[in-house]
Every structure is written in structure tokens, then in C-alpha cells.
Amino acid sequence: MSVSENDNKSAGGWFGSDQRRLLIQEYGIFLAFLLLAGVLAFSNEYFLTAGNISNILLQTSINGVLAIGMTFVILTRGIDLSVGSVVALAGIVSASFATTSATAGIVGAPYPVVVDLGIGLLVGIACGAVSGVIVSRFSVPAFVATLGMLSAARGLTLIYGAGRPVPALTPAFRWIGTGDVLNIPAPVIILAVVFAVSWWILNRTRFGRYIYAVGGNPHAAKTSGINTTRIRFLVYVISGGLAGIAGMLLSARTGSALPQAGVAYELDAIAAVVIGGTSLSGGVGRVTGTLIGALIIGVMNNGLDLMGIQSYYQQVLKGALIVGAVMLDQKRNFGA
Numbered sequence: 001m002s003v004s005e006n007d008n009k010s011a012g013g014w015f016g017s018d019q020r021r022l023l024i025q026e027y028g029i030f031l032a033f034l035l036l037a038g039v040l041a042f043s044n045e046y047f048l049t050a051g052n053i054s055n056i057l058l059q060t061s062i063n064g065v066l067a068i069g070m071t072f073v074i075l076t077r078g079i080d081l082s083v084g085s086v087v088a089l090a091g092i093v094s095a096s097f098a099t100t101s102a103t104a105g106i107v108g109a110p111y112p113v114v115v116d117l118g119i120g121l122l123v124g125i126a127c128g129a130v131s132g133v134i135v136s137r138f139s140v141p142a143f144v145a146t147l148g149m150l151s152a153a154r155g156l157t158l159i160y161g162a163g164r165p166v167p168a169l170t171p172a173f174r175w176i177g178t179g180d181v182l183n184i185p186a187p188v189i190i191l192a193v194v195f196a197v198s199w200w201i202l203n204r205t206r207f208g209r210y211i212y213a214v215g216g217n218p219h220a221a222k223t224s225g226i227n228t229t230r231i232r233f234l235v236y237v238i239s240g241g242l243a244g245i246a247g248m249l250l251s252a253r254t255g256s257a258l259p260q261a262g263v264a265y266e267l268d269a270i271a272a273v274v275i276g277g278t279s280l281s282g283g284v285g286r287v288t289g290t291l292i293g294a295l296i297i298g299v300m301n302n303g304l305d306l307m308g309i310q311s312y313y314q315q316v317l318k319g320a321l322i323v324g325a326v327m328l329d330q331k332r333n334f335g336a
Contacts, residue, residue: 063294
């Protein structure tokens with residue numbers, strides 16, 4: 001046996017501890033997802049049916065879109081607690097342009113679906129822009145700024161809709177939540193497009209590199225000439241815009257926009273990001289991990305439903321996953 005082989009074994013097997021740690025960091029989330037899916041497939045015969053897989057993807061699509069937007073923010077050491085309320089506000093405003101109800105619609109409704117979708121997207125972007133200005137220009141902690149937006153957006157939702165749902169949405173608007181292309185649900189296609197564009201931005205553009213730089217070391221990024229204020233502003237705009245898309249998906253899927261929609265959705269989005277390996281300390285993470293994190297939450301919720309376990313236990317398990325993921329992140333960053 002060679003000296004190098006002896007060195008490897010003395011370090012703990014054919015792979016040293018550093019190599020094993022890198023492998024776990026790189027592929028651990030995928031292995032965890034496969035293990036969870038395998039356990040649920042073994043325990044319930046309906047888990048791997050085509051209908052159930054489609055249902056999991058549908059359930060994951062809205063949280064996946066939200067979580068991808070949250071990834072941009074967390075990569076810069078921020079947080080966006082307002083996305084759940086923005087979901088409700090964007091959903092009810094866009095629905096008021098897409099309803100055939102004479103009492104719930106805006107003057108002239110229903111409008112062409114392009115107008116409906118554009119309005120919902122602009123509402124989300126506007127909310128994100130306000131949060132971004134407060135955080136980046138006035139140096140207000142992201143937790144405080146987005147907590148304020150959470151309350152303000154929820155209040156605006158209730159004011160705009162007078163506390164009532166907006167029903168009777170047009171078929172064209174509902175298609176984005178209930179339609180399909182080649183038997184692939186429209187929300188899943190939208191999630192795939194959002195994921196692909198976000199992956200490209202973070203991995204292939206200068207803007208993506210700047211996001212990682214600002215999150216990794218804001219002072220060094222600013223010293224090197226990066227406009228950190230602009231980067232921090234734009235990530236909240238992205239998060240708000242994707243929350244607007246998620247709000248329209250939710251309204252289209254349910255057939256009406258509810259003022260209480262999106263409650264606690266920000267927690268699921270943050271959970272998906274953290275479980276997916278993005279560090280709350282900023283600068284480390286991948287949108288691929290976020291997608292897998294969202295799928296883990298969707299698979300876990302679906303599997304527990306199939307086994308007849310009450311939703312209360314799902315919240316407990318989700319909380320444990322979040323805490324466990326953060327503990328692993330802290331250990332990775334600061335050592336044992």
C-alpha cells in the first residue's frame with residue numbers, strides 16, 4: 001500500500017475529513033431529499049403515484065417561487081418577512097382586474113390577462129422597492145423594515161378589498177394556476193422558469209457575483225467599487241416581484257383572492273432557503289439547494305398527510321428542520 005493511501009486512511013478512510021465535509025456540504029441536501037422520499041415511498045403505496053407527485057409539485061410551486069426570491073435577500077445577509085402579506089396584496093389587487101363580479105372588480109374589469117398579471121407583478125415590485133429603500137438607503141435593519149411592510153401590506157389588503165374576497169376570476173387568469181402544458185401544470189412550469197432565470201443570474205452574471213460579494217463581506221465589496229446600496233435594494237425588488245407572482249398563482253389556483261391569504265408563508269420560504277444550505281450569515285448558498293429545500297417541505301407535508309398525521313405535527317417537524325439547519329450552518333461557519 002502506498003504512503004498516500006496510508007495517509008488517507010489515517011485521516012479517516014479513503015477520504016479525509018475535509019473531503020467528507022465538502023461532499024456533505026455539496027450533496028447532503030440531495031441525499032436528505034432522496035432518503036425522505038424513499039422512506040415515504042416505502043411506508044405508503046400512494047406516494048409515488050403520478051397524481052400524488054403532481055400534487056406535491058403543485059404544492060411546492062408557490063413556496064418555491066417565494067423561497068427563490070428569499071434566497072437573493074438572505075445571500076446579502078438580509079431577510080424579508082413581508083412576502084406572505086405581499087402575496088395577499090398582489091393577489092387581491094390583480095384579481096380585482098380579472099374578476100367578472102360587478103361588486104368586487106375595479107372599474108372596467110375584467111381586463112386582458114396581460115394587464116391583470118402586470119398589475120400584480122408591479123404591486124409586488126413596489127412593496128419590495130419600499131423595503132429595499134428603507135434597508136439600503138436608511139440602514140434600517142431588514143428584520144424591522146420588512147416586519148413593518150408585513151403589517152402595512154396586510155392592512156392595505158384589507159382596505160383595498162374591504163375585508164372581502166374577490167371571486168369569479170376569468171378563465172384566462174385562472175389558467176396560470178390550474179392550466180397545463182403537455183400535462184405539466186402551469187405553476188410548475190412557472191417555477192421552473194423562475195428557477196432557471198435565477199440560477200443564471202446568480203451563477204453567470206456580474207450582478208450575481210456582486211450579490212455573493214456583498215453578502216460575504218460588505219465592507220470589502222464596497223471598497224472594491226461595488227455599489228452595495230444598489231445591490232441590496234435590487235434583491236428586495238426581486239423578492240417582492242416573485243412574491244407578487246406567487247400571490248397571483250395562489251389566487252388563480254383557488255379561484256378567488258382572499259384577504260387572509262399568505263399568512264405565515266414567509267416562514268415556509270425562509271425554511272426552504274435555510275434547509276437548502278443558504279447561510280443566514282450571507283454570501284453562501286445556491287438556488288438549487290433552495291429548490292430542494294422547498295421540495296423537502298412539500299414532500300414532508302404530503303407524506304404526513306398520506307399517513308394521516310395531524311398538521312400540528314408538521315409545524316413541529318418544520319421548526320425542528322429549521323433549527324437543525326441553522327445549527328449545521330453555525331457549525332460550518334464557526335467550527336465545532
